[in-house]
Amino acid sequence: MSPDQVEQTERRSGALLEYLARRMRLRSESVLAPLGLRPRHLVALTVLRDAGDMSQQGLAGTLQLDGTNVVGLLNDLEADGLVERRRSPEDRRRHVVSLTQTGAKRLNEAECALASVEDEVLGALNENERDTLYDLLRRATSEVPATCAEAAACAEVAAACTEEDR
Amino acid sequence: MSPDQVEQTERRSGALLEYLARRMRLRSESVLAPLGLRPRHLVALTVLRDAGDMSQQGLAGTLQLDGTNVVGLLNDLEADGLVERRRSPEDRRRHVVSLTQTGAKRLNEAECALASVEDEVLGALNENERDTLYDLLRRATSEVPATCAEAAACAEVAAACTEEDR
DNA sequence: TATTGTTATACTCTATAACTATA
DNA sequence: TATAGTTATAGAGTATAACAATA
Numbered sequence: 001m002s003p004d005q006v007e008q009t010e011r012r013s014g015a016l017l018e019y020l021a022r023r024m025r026l027r028s029e030s031v032l033a034p035l036g037l038r039p040r041h042l043v044a045l046t047v048l049r050d051a052g053d054m055s056q057q058g059l060a061g062t063l064q065l066d067g068t069n070v071v072g073l074l075n076d077l078e079a080d081g082l083v084e085r086r087r088s089p090e091d092r093r094r095h096v097v098s099l100t101q102t103g104a105k106r107l108n109e110a111e112c113a114l115a116s117v118e119d120e121v122l123g124a125l126n127e128n129e130r131d132t133l134y135d136l137l138r139r140a141t142s143e144v145p146a147t148c149a150e151a152a153a154c155a156e157v158a159a160a161c162t163e164e165d166r
Numbered sequence: 167m168s169p170d171q172v173e174q175t176e177r178r179s180g181a182l183l184e185y186l187a188r189r190m191r192l193r194s195e196s197v198l199a200p201l202g203l204r205p206r207h208l209v210a211l212t213v214l215r216d217a218g219d220m221s222q223q224g225l226a227g228t229l230q231l232d233g234t235n236v237v238g239l240l241n242d243l244e245a246d247g248l249v250e251r252r253r254s255p256e257d258r259r260r261h262v263v264s265l266t267q268t269g270a271k272r273l274n275e276a277e278c279a280l281a282s283v284e285d286e287v288l289g290a291l292n293e294n295e296r297d298t299l300y301d302l303l304r305r306a307t308s309e310v311p312a313t314c315a316e317a318a319a320c321a322e323v324a325a326a327c328t329e330e331d332r
Numbered sequence: 333t334a335t336t337g338t339t340a341t342a343c344t345c346t347a348t349a350a351c352t353a354t355a
Numbered sequence: 356t357a358t359a360g361t362t363a364t365a366g367a368g369t370a371t372a373a374c375a376a377t378a
Contacts, residue, residue, distance in 0.1 A: 012277045012284055013296070014190045015212040016303040018205060019229070021187035023307075024180045026230050039184060046181040057359065063185070064192050066347055071361060093354045093359040111178045118178055124305050130179070133306075136299045137182040139290050222337065232370055237338060259336040259377045 020121070027117045035110055036080060042114075044073055045082065045099060045107045050142075053098040055088070082106055186287070193283045201276055202246060208280075210239055211248065211265060211273045216308075219264040221254070248272055 025039045032038060047062055048054070056074065060067045074097060077083040082103035088094035099107070122130055191205045198204060213228055214220070222240065226233045240263060243249040248269035254260035265273070288296055 011300070012280050013288070013300045013303055014194055014205075014280055014284060015209045016300070016307050017183070017187045017190055019209050019213070020303060020307050021183045023230055024183055028180055039180070043181045043185050047185070055359080064189055067360070068348085068362085069346065088359095091355075091359085095360070114178050114180055118180060122179070122306050124308065125302060129302055129305075132298065133302045134177070134179045134182070136291060136295055136302075137179055137186060139295075140288050140299075141182050141186050142290065223335090233337070234339085234371085235369065257336085257378070261337070 024117065024121050027121060028114055031113050031117055032110060035106065035113065037106070037110055040073060041077060041082075042107070042110055044077065045103055045110075048083065048097065048099040049104065049107060053096050055094045056085075056097060057094075059097055077103070080106075190283065190287045193287060194280055197279050197283055198276060201272065201279065203272070203276055206239060207243060207248075208273070208276055210243065211269055211276075214249065214263065214265040215270065215273060219262050221260045222251075222263060223260075225263060243269070246272075 028039050028042070032042065044059065044063065047059070051062065054062070056070050057067060059065075059074075060070045063070070065073075074083060074085065078085060080102075081100060084098050084100050085095040086098070088096050118130070122133070125133065194205050194208070198208065210225065210229065213225070217228065220228070222236050223233060225231075225240075226236045229236070231239075240249060240251065244251060246268075247266060250264050250266050251261040252264070254262050284296070288299070291299065
């Protein structure tokens with residue numbers, strides 16, 4: 001493998017994604033504080049709006065978050081009347097979580113407030129490029145999260161790749 | 167403002183970015199573990215490669231990370247011989263941090279290993295779209311982080327926006 | 333006196349384990 | 356017996372404060 005090829009093929013988006021997300025999150029915190037929200041609340045509300053009602057377990061899976069953490073998250077949101085927990089009629093163990101009208105409104109307010117943060121963090125991109133970015137992110141995140149089996153297979157491939165490279 | 171306009175203008179990339187970055191990070195952890203790296207190490211190495219040598223304070227600023235945290239991060243990386251700390255000749259208080267050859271090699275290995283993670287997390291996007299995403303992220307992150315003054319101004323604008331919306 | 337880096341410490345976030353209720 | 360959700364608790368991650376060396 002030539003050095004040029006290495007340059008071309010081995011630069012990945014992962015680190016950039018994390019780096020950009022961190023900057024966005026740090027700036028967002030101060031803007032969201034007056035609304036009584038934290039970035040993770042916004043993520044949860046966004047998922048509920050975009051994907052619709054779901055069980056707490058479903059939410060945990062989607063957010064790749066531990067179930068115990070979802071409890072606390074929903075406690076916050078429910079205390080503010082932004083989401084609702086209802087027992088599922090089909091399976092009374094389940095709680096169906098849904099966005100309330102108040103929650104949808106608050107989410108809109110938050111996104112409006114975050115416009116300036118986005119202007120700042122994505123300052124290097126013009127309007128068209130931001131639209132493209134939003135579209136790509138939207139589609140990438142709408143994919144169902146991979147199963148554990150897939151993740152394991154993925155780890156295997158990566159390990160082989162590392163061995164070969166050494 | 168009409169409901170349609172609200173739909174159009176108030177959907178922001180922040181939550182999506184954080185959501186996608188989290189999924190990427192969780193998957194990356196297992197793949198990077200055999201290399202003795204954690205996602206944040208990779209971010210630091212990536213920044214050092216892309217932006218070149220810098221002081222610890224510079225690194226803290228770039229990574230939007232507390233200085234005390236940078237110390238621990240660099241301790242890890244230096245113990246593995248992936249980065250080097252040298253006293254600056256001009257200002258002996260400063261440590262100039264630079265990527266070693268070993269570090270550059272390890273970074274390449276890591277990025278290779280992460281290819282399968284990216285395939286999984288960005289499964290909904292085709293090759294072209296991933297290139298576009300990489301390009302957008304690359305340009306967005308190469309922008310200098312905003313100063314505190316700018317962040318404060320940004321918060322003000324956001325607050326005004328919230329008031330108006332209520 | 334101010335700044336760079338370090339150490340010690342407290343705080344927050346996240347995950348693991350045991351419990352209640354439904355199935 | 357297994358699953359959805361909850362609570363209590365321990366471990367990891369992150370930030371705040373005091374300190375040493377240099378400017």
